[in-house]
Amino acid sequence: MTSRLTEIAFDCADPAALAEFWCAALGYVVVDAEEQVVEIAPSKVPDAELVEAFRRGPADPSLIFIQVPEGKSAKNRLHLDISPVDCTHAEEVARMESLGARRADLPRAENQSWTVMLDPEDNEFCVLRSLAPGEFSL
Known part of the structure; x- marks a missing residue:
């Protein structure tokens, strides 16, 4: 099963x-x-x-x-990760911002390859590395 x-x-x-x-x-x-x-x-x-x-x-x-009647009161324990498929990571972050998301105010590690963002109701999500041709690397 x-x-x-x-x-x-x-x-x-x-x-x-x-x-x-x-x-x-x-x-x-x-x-x-x-x-x-x-x-x-x-x-x-x-x-x-x-x-x-x-x-x-x-x-x-x-x-x-x-x-629901109550607002968000704490950090999400679960979040979505998304990866751009036809643009760079930076371009996707900018696109998310143009749609109404904003960057989370969190410290960023030196080699961090993702950006933590908040949707219009403050749900966390991450924009990961790009999967676009010529952009993807491990």
């Missing part, structure tokens, strides 16, 4: 706005939206096809943004 990671849930104040940010950041689309819950995924796939894809093996999980 086994399970698959199918969804990652975010508590937030404004599901639609946070979903809009992450759609722009990841190239995802809204697949379901209600007043207090918005789900985004890599593409709109009928539920039956998506279930079959997960049964065959790991697939990209959807992100679900759920409105």
